[in-house]
Amino acid sequence: MQEVPHANSLTTGNPQPYYATQPANGVDSSAPAPHYAGPPTYPLDDLSSDGKKSDPELAIPAEKTSTLQEGSEKFHRLGWKQLTVCLIVEAIALGSLSIPSAFATLGMVPGVIMCVGLGLVAIYTSYVVGQVKMRYPHVSHYSDAVEIIWGRFGKELAGVMFALFLILLVGSHALTGTIAFINIIGDYGTCALVWGVVSMIILLILALPPTFHDFAILGYIDFISIISAILITIIATGIQAHNAPGGLNAVNWSAWPAPGTSFYEAFLATTNIIFAYSFAVCQFSFMSEMHTPTDYVKSIWALGLIEIFIYTLTGALVYAFVGQNVGSPALLSAGDIVSRIAFGVALPVIFISGSINGTVVSRYIMDRVFTESPIRYVKDAKGWAVWFLLISIVTIIGWIIAEAIPFFNALLGLISSLFISGFTFYWPALFWFQLIKEGKWNISARNIALSVLNSCVLVIGLVVLGAGTYASVEDIITQYNSRAVRSPFTCSAVSYA
Template identity: 70%
Template sequence: MAAPTERRGSLARVQQASKTYWSSEPRAGSWSNIRRASADLPVAAIAGAAPRRSLGASSGQDKYDGEKPASDEEFGVGDIHEGEEKYHRLGWKKLTVCLIVEAIALGSLSIPGAFAVLGMAPGVILSIGLGLVAIYTSYVVGQVRMRHPHVAHYADAVQLIWGKFGYELAGAMFAVFLILITGSHVLTGTIAWIRIVDDTAICALAWGIISAVILFIVALPPTFAEFAILGYVDFVSIIIATGVEAHSAPGGLSGVDWSVWPPPTTTFYQAFLATTNIIFAYSFAVCQYSFMAEMHTPKDYVKSIWALGLIEMFIYTVTGALVYAFVGSTVKSPALLSAGPVVSRIAFGIALPVIFISGSINSTVVGRYILNRAFPKSEIRLIHTKAGWLTWLALIATITLVAWVIAEAIPFFSALLGIISSLFISGFTFYFPALFWFQLIKEGKWYVGWKNICLSILNGLVFCIGLITLGCGTYASVEDIVSSYASGSVRGSFTCDATAYGG
């Protein structure tokens, strides 16, 4: 029998072919291409081979350690093919769809309320301006991945600039952020069920549990390529519901009390909380590395972020402007609460698939991240064995349970989104990408050449936006929670009271 290093399709051959494959462009193929390529490599090219990169590199750590290549018996080539091939099937169009479904549900629900606080003109300006900034920072985020192909999660990128400390800090932020997002979807689902059933006598905790169970079930598929185009349903349901409600209001659209500028009663914390709700809508850079890791041609991410950014800018701006114009200063957050009882029930029913599917994507991303961290060199992380599936089920169940606890502990829609934006999106969308550009992307001194000067100023402004959001946004969110409790306008934590969301 041939030695392991001489066998067709051996792990060492696959690793050498993989290195060649991922350093070439375009990479229009799949893991099976690597296996085919490995058959053509001369044995001499791999026999004492180069320091290997561990298959667990997706955990975020560069594993070139010079250790002896593992044999096929340690990690079978068949297992590699079966486990890895299913994770490299995303094209740029599917990536765009995944990002839209992940981002659009809560964003479009929160934007109209932000317009009501900020006024029509500032709302439109911020919706378009922050959208353009988000497109740029997502481009920078992707450039880091293109220059450092081992980057599979946001923490891997931060490790490049801040070392081990940055890796652990960003990893914790990444996990907590996504669990908080899942919690916000549990809360939105709870609100939706209460409005659909239209019976406030039923305990709100029960609807929260039902929402958590649905999110758990939908999050079980461990890959992203299967998600359907459901993000548009949310936008359509909001426009239809609030449009019908405005049409039936006294005086029609002409009787709606919307204003071009912020109402005189708007306070600083209210205005900044509204701004953080718009910032929340453009958080797609956070999961970008996770999705790019599944692309068969990663360089196509540029098409995805432009398509996603422009689509979101259009949807958010039109949704915010139209719903505010339809409903006026009394528009609520989430926006579907602004419709009448019957129309709101129908609209929330239409939006339910979006609420749960977009929420489940966050559970899947954080689950994959934790699994890769916990089992970097084990088949468990590939989720194609009994042990892998049992581990995956337990992990998703734990994530969902924590998300439910968060939803019940902070049952304030706008404030919860504000906290998420301030503590996490401020970094993932603003100050981290700015630091990436200065430390990983910039070529030469910042003051040499007009291009470097302009980009340095731009990234400096982006960095400042991140820090201002972190500080002022956190203050605004806490102030809103305190004010809401004092006024009694929200239900308490872990209570059955559902009257705050009733028709």
């Protein structure tokens, strides 16, 4: 048995915590309210009634209190606007320009429905994730939340999934950086590994800010970068379509999937949209640094609506301008010169959005390894040395995996199907049933409606897990059969073009 924090209500934005003895693997929300056992006894960051502290420390020796208190304050400066920026950096990257190719497979109508519908689902599941953080302030990362419902096994499973997925994303952005540099420079004589190493070094440097408050400064540059790249792509493809014979009327886009589209192709396209909304994976980590965690609702609504608007508009317009032959990313369809300019404009988003994944996973490792040590707060030379070493290891491992596996992007799709199905869908649904729901599922109209909604979210997660995995495996097989994979650690720049 262990003591875990809980709260009666979030509706006022002012949760009133109580602590009670609860099973380690979950909470029976239908049981009578447990007896109030008094406030938590943490020496630092005691949970206040206004929800302004979010990362309680374990009991520590008195001589370390001052140092850790100062370090803790350094990691509690994130406001809701900075949280929004961090979520944008983590969620909206160059992959948003793969949405038009998803529209080309699904058709205009299903594409729009998927973008809007899945976006609303992602906003809701992110809201549930925030509710869990508010009721259980000791949760610092996703694995801590899974531990509450699945015990130690769940914590370790989610931790491995969390770390592996984020490290692979770092590798993915290193690979994207290589492709961008090759397209921008247009020099196919230089060994591609040179650009890969350059990309890795840039990712390493940008991941060095240890707090998300500091990292948020880079987020503004990131957002301007991706919006500019998208606008360049939309305008360029629109002008091309207007000037082509027959104009816009000659573009071969369709409202529905093309005849002969297989299930594997359609679901693979759908996963591109699903993964574009996978911002809940880092939400616990970001919220742990908020000075007022109750403000998270503003952030997820701001991010969710921005994503829905950008993805739907980009997918629909570029598909309408280019048609079935739209490239992925779509800026490849903007013409040689314009696509090189767009890649140049997109360089900040490629590296900033990639580096934040390294920062998040490194914070997770630091929090687990140095729980009671000042090293965790990266305040002195020793802390910075450990932090730099950790960021370097994470970035290098990501780069090595991306270069060593010739079908890396397809592998990332497989890993995403296996992991994002949990982070974005079925775990938040289980959180609601086991940690958030008050009373029996049919005790009120509200509970019935939310039970149905979360059951649907759970089913979506299981479908993504099964069908997404199948589609990703089929994609790997198709790439091998068509000889579309490159060699490991290849110097051939042409294979990246």
